[in-house]
């Protein structure tokens with residue numbers, strides 16, 4: 001079907017141009033003898049106003065339609081006498097493509113996010129979700145652009161894996177065995193050698209370990225793919241399926257890692273200012289007042305850095321009654337993370353060098369024998385946006401960390417080989433893409449930046 005996209009018509013059309021548009025009705029109203037139809041095709045936030053004159057043939061058939069119906073309009077652009085738009089569309093012919101039943105769940109403006117989550121297949125028709133998914137696409141593109149410009153090679157880490165990167169045991173198992181009739185050995189235990197891969201396999205929690213393979217020959221690589229975590233948490237910041245961007249680069253340490261992460265976040269924000277201007281304006285006006293100014297300040301300012309040990313001191317001295325008490329060695333909880341970035345630093349803050357007991361086996365052990373060379377980037381409202389580290393590239397310390405954390409050395413011998421055969425210091429991080437979107441849109445729940453969110457107890461579609 002030949003048509004003009006409304007984005008192009010609004011940006012470049014001139015009075016007198018003949019255009020054909022197709023889209024979904026945002027609103028219909030009649031004022032005196034004239035009918036107004038706002039039509040949106042998702043190519044941009046704004047709709048085109050079709051002005052239907054009194055004696056237009058087929059006028060009734062169109063004006064009786066409601067929000068959500070799809071429509072094709074051929075006509076001519078005219079200078080709009082009204083406020084709010086430069087051009088109107090004067091129809092020559094209008095065709096209703098698909099009527100919308102009055103029971104459509106997205107009829108009313110101002111419907112709550114929570115309600116819309118229950119009808120996630122219809123919510124992209126709303127202004128908010130249209131803007132979210134345009135921005136999601138634009139920022140995905142920005143991710144690739146950033147790394148490509150810096151000479152990083154895109155690495156497709158596997159989705160099906162037999163490694164557990166984070167060692168947290170929060171993996172979704174993948175099997176073709178019949179759960180009703182599991183093959184068992186003489187000892188009564190399940191015999192996974194009978195499974196599809198001849199061993200236990202899962203969905204990946206992170207593409208890092210496999211990205212390290214490629215970084216040990218191509219030097220600078222990144223993955224951007226879906227990751228899965230079977231954590232039972234139902235916080236607004238956790239999803240069971242989310243996308244992660246993970247650069248991995250050789251001949252680099254924690255300071256290089258931090259610099260890359262800061263540069264990356266700022267460059268994504270700059271991209272949004274430039275290429276998502278209209279959608280961002282909507283989020284600024286309707287979702288979080290002052291969002292754009294806050295993000296602009298972040299893109300300009302230097303991010304803070306604090307040692308974990310110092311962060312604990314700050315929290316101890318904060319004079320707060322924490323729900324989770326703090327002392328050296330405890331993991332930071334959301335309340336602590338938010339205090340540090342929102343009230344203490346008042347900007348994005350890297351917390352570096354956590355106790356090694358809190359972190360996975362692959363992180364570089366610092367000389368103090370107690371901490372690892374890692375970083376978490378905390379940002380206001382969202383908390384942890386990035387987790388990363390310098391990797392343990394020395395064979396012996398790696399093997400002893402594997403032992404300490406109960407990792408089967410045989411299963412990870414390939415990972416140790418990368419240290420045996422020409423090791424090199426290297427570092428990387430993972431940025432949770434949905435968390436970035438929450439940060440950039442002002443939305444407070446991860447379910448509102450995923451098309452079909454997967455969280456405990458919910459995997460519709």
Ligand code: 4AD
Pocket residue numbers: 165166205206207208229231237238239240242244246247384385386387388389428429430431432433434435446
């Ligand atoms: O801190 P994490 O667990 O780090 C890793 O997976 C490393 N292997 C990354 C690396 O160094 N290559 O996860 C990284 C980021 C977090 O900072 C957070 O933004 C996001 O992934 N994340 C989640 N996002 C949504 N839902 C969840 N359940 C998430 N878990 C982590």
Ligand code: MG
Pocket residue numbers: 376384386387
């Ligand atoms: Mg983390």
